[in-house]
Amino acid sequence: MNQKNLVATDLSGKTCLVTGACGGIGQATAEHFAAHGARVLVTDITDTFPGDCAHEYHRIDLTSEGGLNDLAQWVAAERPQVLFNNAALFDMGSVLDAGLDQFDRLFDVNVRAMYAVMQIVARTLTEHDMAGSIINLASQAGHRGEALVAHYCATKAAVISYTQSAALALAPYKIRVNAISPGVIDTPMWETVDGLFAKFEGKEIGQKKLEVGEAVPLGYMGRPFEVARVAVFLASAQSQYMTAQTIGVDGGSVLR
Numbered sequence: 001m002n003q004k005n006l007v008a009t010d011l012s013g014k015t016c017l018v019t020g021a022c023g024g025i026g027q028a029t030a031e032h033f034a035a036h037g038a039r040v041l042v043t044d045i046t047d048t049f050p051g052d053c054a055h056e057y058h059r060i061d062l063t064s065e066g067g068l069n070d071l072a073q074w075v076a077a078e079r080p081q082v083l084f085n086n087a088a089l090f091d092m093g094s095v096l097d098a099g100l101d102q103f104d105r106l107f108d109v110n111v112r113a114m115y116a117v118m119q120i121v122a123r124t125l126t127e128h129d130m131a132g133s134i135i136n137l138a139s140q141a142g143h144r145g146e147a148l149v150a151h152y153c154a155t156k157a158a159v160i161s162y163t164q165s166a167a168l169a170l171a172p173y174k175i176r177v178n179a180i181s182p183g184v185i186d187t188p189m190w191e192t193v194d195g196l197f198a199k200f201e202g203k204e205i206g207q208k209k210l211e212v213g214e215a216v217p218l219g220y221m222g223r224p225f226e227v228a229r230v231a232v233f234l235a236s237a238q239s240q241y242m243t244a245q246t247i248g249v250d251g252g253s254v255l256r
């Protein structure tokens with residue numbers, strides 16, 4: 001840091017762990033972390049990581065106890081100072097038709113696994129007296145319920161709440177915890193979302209995607225790199241006085 005307190009957006013010397021790294025936002029963020037000098041650890045439930053920026057890839061199902069044990073051992077060995085806690089599932093249904101099977105599936109990944117991974121990383125950092133930055137992926141859906149998206153919205157509201165509680169608990173250890181709430185971002189998840197809206201609202205395939213992009217105040221669906229850039233900011237010293245916050249990356253869709 002120089003006399004004017006300027007600091008570079010530099011992640012060199014840091015190890016960053018990205019979950020859901022084979023998805024649109026996860027892969028873009030892993031690439032951005034690496035491009036800013038970080039050593040990047042990536043994990044997903046799929047067999048291979050499609051990018052070439054990673055130091056190490058582990059295939060892990062974050063809903064299984066065995067998977068969480070593997071992750072805990074990996075984290076203990078590698079001690080990542082940055083966690084991009086991103087793996088999630090989407091599904092739809094109103095309170096009249098979304099059953100408890102869907103509740104269990106979505107809460108298992110979006111909340112239980114998100115919490116477990118955050119706890120594993122936080123415990124390792126505190127044991128070794130290390131500062132860190134945890135970034136949880138919420139959603140604009142976590143700020144307001146939607147008639148047809150009961151469970152997913154609830155999982156993302158839970159992410160925001162856990163982010164706040166964790167941030168307050170971990171502040172004395174110099175571990176910052178923030179969340180990003182993306183709006184509509186053009187990733188593989190949106191193929192699922194678009195197909196489900198086609199079914200539930202009787203739309204043509206692709207129609208919902210067009211409509212949501214046009215409805216964004218900035219006029220288009222976000223791209224994964226636009227979320228990744230904010231993740232780099234939250235991972236770096238640029239955001240060192242920020243914790244317990246949820247940042248919208250949504251082209252102006254949600255006003256807080």
Ligand SMILES: NC(=O)c1ccc[n+]([C@@H]2O[C@H](COP(=O)([O-])OP(=O)(O)OC[C@H]3O[C@@H](n4cnc5c(N)ncnc54)[C@H](O)[C@@H]3O)[C@@H](O)[C@H]2O)c1
Pocket residue numbers: 019020021022023024025026043044045046060061062063086087088089109137138139140141181182183184185186187188189190
């Ligand atoms: N794309 C959007 O419009 C949007 C909007 C708001 C929030 N988000 C959130 O951003 C994050 C990334 O979304 P995305 O659009 O890149 O999604 P994506 O579907 O492209 O990626 C999610 C990844 O999570 C992985 N995953 C799912 N279950 C898992 C499990 N049990 N164990 C390990 N990995 C598992 C998937 O394999 C996938 O690669 C998610 O938390 C999502 O809820 C996305």
